[in-house]
Amino acid sequence: MKLVKAVIAPHKLSDVRECLADLGSYGLTSYEVKGYGRQKGQTEIYRGAEYEIAFIPKVMIELVVKDEALDDVIQCIVRETQTGKIGDGKIFVLPVENAIRVRTNEQGDEAL
Secondary structure (H helix, E strand, O other): OEEEEEEEOHHHHHHHHHHHHHHOOOOOEEEEEEEOOOOOOEEEEEOOEEEEEOOEEEEEEEEEEOHHHHHHHHHHHHHHHOOOOOOOEEEEEEEOOOOEOOOOOOEHHHHO
8 A cells, every 4th residue: 555645736636636536436635735846936926016925835635545556546646737837746655554444443455
């Protein structure tokens, strides 16, 4: 099993969710985050005044998937979020030792 963490643009969340739903029944967790990467923030103009936004609003999604589904999930996220511009996001993949469904005590892949 793998934990997939993806930092994406907020307006892409529903597209990613729909794509993942088409692949199968993947539960995911999302939360709002702020940060920056290579772009080091961005400059905005408001009422004629220029100001810098140091942290860009993003959405972080997390989901645990079976090893055999990993490539499909990653391709889904990339396909729905890629614009070719700086700020498209990042995907991180981490190993998961175990998963336990509390209600039934199922473990491993069965808990997903």
